[in-house]
Amino acid sequence: MDPAHVNVPAMMDLTIDNITDNTVIINSQGSDQRLTYVMERLVTHLHDFARETRLSTTEWMAALNFLVRVGQISSDVRHEFILLSDILGLSLLVDAIDHPKPPASTEGSVLGPFHTHEAETIPNGDLMSHDPEGEPCLVLCSIKDVSGNPIEGVKIDIWETDSTGHYDVQHSNRQGPDGRCVMNSDKEGVFWFKAIVPVPYPIPHDGPVGQLLKLLKRHPWRPAHMHFMFEKKGWDHLITALYIRNDPYETSDAVFGVKKSLIVDFSTADAAIAQKYGVKEGSKVLKHDFVLVDEKQTERLRDENALKAMKKLGRKVKLLNHLPVPDVD
Amino acid sequence: MDPAHVNVPAMMDLTIDNITDNTVIINSQGSDQRLTYVMERLVTHLHDFARETRLSTTEWMAALNFLVRVGQISSDVRHEFILLSDILGLSLLVDAIDHPKPPASTEGSVLGPFHTHEAETIPNGDLMSHDPEGEPCLVLCSIKDVSGNPIEGVKIDIWETDSTGHYDVQHSNRQGPDGRCVMNSDKEGVFWFKAIVPVPYPIPHDGPVGQLLKLLKRHPWRPAHMHFMFEKKGWDHLITALYIRNDPYETSDAVFGVKKSLIVDFSTADAAIAQKYGVKEGSKVLKHDFVLVDEKQTERLRDENALKAMKKLGRKVKLLNHLPVPDVD
Incomplete structure (x- = not known):
């Protein structure tokens, strides 16, 4: 992609306090509202986890190496x-x-x-x-x-x-x-x-x-x-x-x-x-x-539960294909 | 381990609302306070992520398969x-x-x-x-x-x-x-x-x-x-x-x-x-x-920043090997 077409504010000098917002912004360029929302929550929780634990470089590297091993032992018959x-x-x-x-x-x-x-x-x-x-x-x-x-x-x-x-x-x-x-x-x-x-x-x-x-x-x-x-x-x-x-x-x-x-x-x-x-x-x-x-009954129940839970969390959402996305209207 | 030696309350009928507490309890049997704390934050954020997105089984499986691929393409020269x-x-x-x-x-x-x-x-x-x-x-x-x-x-x-x-x-x-x-x-x-x-x-x-x-x-x-x-x-x-x-x-x-x-x-x-x-x-x-x-200067700065940040987050911690763990005294 031509850098001139990057549709986000200039990013530089990212810190403990502004890296999350900037990552969320750059991840929000697509039109898939559900993906944008899931990534926003993922990045926020991942970063909050690091901030709340003051995760060290040694722990971070141990975790990444652990995840490599989890992938590498997986096979057609082992997940x-x-x-x-x-x-x-x-x-x-x-x-x-x-x-x-x-x-x-x-x-x-x-x-x-x-x-x-x-x-x-x-x-x-x-x-x-x-x-x-x-x-x-x-x-x-x-x-x-x-x-x-x-x-x-x-x-x-x-x-x-x-x-x-x-x-x-x-x-x-x-x-x-x-x-x-x-x-x-x-x-x-x-x-x-x-x-x-x-x-x-x-x-x-x-x-x-x-x-x-x-x-x-x-x-x-x-x-x-x-x-x-x-x-x-x-x-x-x-x-x-x-x-x-x-x-x-x-x-x-x-x-x-x-x-x-x-x-x-x-x-x-x-x-x-x-x-x-x-x-x-x-x-x-x-x-x-x-x-x-009945599938329809489950769907109704899932939708109801989702809206109720999100309301309790104070999140303004609507359902898109029965999955929450932010309601920005 | 003999099930009689499992030092946690009986777990059954776990739900959206109680799975996190129970996972944290069963993960807290060891004596490594730092590991217990890191796992507590990890499980809490992972579960909150699923709850706040109402993560679907299809999305969950796609994510796990993605992570397998990330592990499997890794090698000695690619992480x-x-x-x-x-x-x-x-x-x-x-x-x-x-x-x-x-x-x-x-x-x-x-x-x-x-x-x-x-x-x-x-x-x-x-x-x-x-x-x-x-x-x-x-x-x-x-x-x-x-x-x-x-x-x-x-x-x-x-x-x-x-x-x-x-x-x-x-x-x-x-x-x-x-x-x-x-x-x-x-x-x-x-x-x-x-x-x-x-x-x-x-x-x-x-x-x-x-x-x-x-x-x-x-x-x-x-x-x-x-x-x-x-x-x-x-x-x-x-x-x-x-x-x-x-x-x-x-x-x-x-x-x-x-x-x-x-x-x-x-x-x-x-x-x-x-x-x-x-x-x-x-x-x-x-x-x-x-x-x-100087390493000592970095250490002091890191400790200071950690304590300041955790205080701001409202978490009562002490530092163990310069890394936060809950202060339960």
């Missing part, structure tokens, strides 16, 4: 920045903001870094984990709307670790996807499958995020859970998980995902269940009914 | 996170906080991502750029303290681009360091060398930082400059640069580095200068006197 966001509580927060839930619906939980796009689609009744060391369990689910009507044709992603607490992608010698599948709910909104009983496991802590947890004297454990993701046009995208009651890490999940409404109990297959679903009598059964929310 | 910090004004800010300058001293400027540790040490008078297309210039410098006394034995790192605006490390076929050197000031505090006239250049914009600048309608240019870094035990580490007057990008530097006191003019070598320094008569000469600050 260390999601992990970092998870342990800082940001993932839970963003999900809560973006997917508000009306009272009758299933709450969300963290996505985590282990969802992939290569799981096989299986029919009702199939086995999704082939780990012979896992304790078998039968999972019987339904999907309904907030009024109790079944929802057909929802695409469901399900993923869990093996009995050693590792997802398939964490094994360097893996042959293909395992412990994960895609299903579709039937006419009654039902989907059911055979899996293994989830176990608690530490999030990957052999990388920079693990080093940070150690520095902070935090453990890396997550309570035993099974991930679910629900997708159907017209319905709010639901990322959640079911947690097994009384896990030792139930109240200290390293990534803040546990919600009371998502804690489940196993029952035991009686003769009728065993015969109907083709499992051994006495084996574990997990039953859960999920409730999805 | 894209420093570049990101530079264009967000953070680098300038941290330098200003960490290296406050009393009135008589040389101001600091941004380090940038192109300093390396492999430059050769050269004696006074040597050539530090071998680019035949560069316009030769003679650089005559001295280093003094704020009272005007010469400082001997200062290690000086100097680096500049070639005539095409690229540092040596940006050429994939480079044979070794060029356009960079290390020198030591002599008894009179003098160091002098032969270089080429700096040219304006765009910061590397073929990566994620360049994409961000483009989205923000910002140009990637830096005004012509030569980098200097000064190091001697007992003296405040000085990272700075000299900027050539009337550069087209003088007031819109992509990384906010320019200060009036660092803008310099060339003179022309007369017969005496030409003979004394072994250059052609009429060739360009850059003269500059640098002023370093």
Whole structure:
């Protein structure tokens, strides 16, 4: 760009006190109001963080080198920045903001870094984990709307670790996807499958995020859970998980995902269940009914919450594509 | 860590309103008061940023993928996170906080991502750029303290681009360091060398930082400059640069580095200068006197500024190793 076309006041002699305003001005030349607003808040918080901590050059360089390592350990099957966001509580927060839930619906939980796009689609009744060391369990689910009507044709992603607490992608010698599948709910909104009983496991802590947890004297454990993701046009995208009651890490999940409404109990297959679903009598059964929310309802709730929160913060905003930007009229 | 040893209240059902407090609590188990404080401010600002923008899942994921790319394009000779910090004004800010300058001293400027540790040490008078297309210039410098006394034995790192605006490390076929050197000031505090006239250049914009600048309608240019870094035990580490007057990008530097006191003019070598320094008569000469600050003086100034700033922010702090931590007495 020709410097003559730079549409900002001349900048020079920037100091602790004027660098923020100047950075915001130079970042505000585009026409994307949302980007301008997000950058304005980002730069302001980043600078305030440095000012309030009197961040030293040594700390700054250590942080930048840490971030390089977070990027460099990431791969197609490992997203260390999601992990970092998870342990800082940001993932839970963003999900809560973006997917508000009306009272009758299933709450969300963290996505985590282990969802992939290569799981096989299986029919009702199939086995999704082939780990012979896992304790078998039968999972019987339904999907309904907030009024109790079944929802057909929802695409469901399900993923869990093996009995050693590792997802398939964490094994360097893996042959293909395992412990994960895609299903579709039937006419009654039902989907059911055979899996293994989830176990608690530490999030990957052999990388920079693990080093940070150690520095902070935090453990890396997550309570035993099974991930679910629900997708159907017209319905709010639901990322959640079911947690097994009384896990030792139930109240200290390293990534803040546990919600009371998502804690489940196993029952035991009686003769009728065993015969109907083709499992051994006495084996574990997990039953859960999920409730999805109409996309429009979520949108309305999100808009309402946003406007209410911004008013409370004293910010004059309007919504553009359901996201706040400053209202400069 | 045994979950029984987790020394924090039980966490569950975390929401937009309580996630920050809970994250701060779980991050505060260690005995490093400075780390606890830095993390408290980091998490608070990160969460406030998400709350004030109502950050969407799509934006969050785009940001995390952007950060992965910033890490992955980084290498031994390219530090894209420093570049990101530079264009967000953070680098300038941290330098200003960490290296406050009393009135008589040389101001600091941004380090940038192109300093390396492999430059050769050269004696006074040597050539530090071998680019035949560069316009030769003679650089005559001295280093003094704020009272005007010469400082001997200062290690000086100097680096500049070639005539095409690229540092040596940006050429994939480079044979070794060029356009960079290390020198030591002599008894009179003098160091002098032969270089080429700096040219304006765009910061590397073929990566994620360049994409961000483009989205923000910002140009990637830096005004012509030569980098200097000064190091001697007992003296405040000085990272700075000299900027050539009337550069087209003088007031819109992509990384906010320019200060009036660092803008310099060339003179022309007369017969005496030409003979004394072994250059052609009429060739360009850059003269500059640098002023370093006693480390103790910088420390006192930094402490004073920190306490003053924190008081203004209404934060009750004490200094631990010259860095603020909450004063909880």
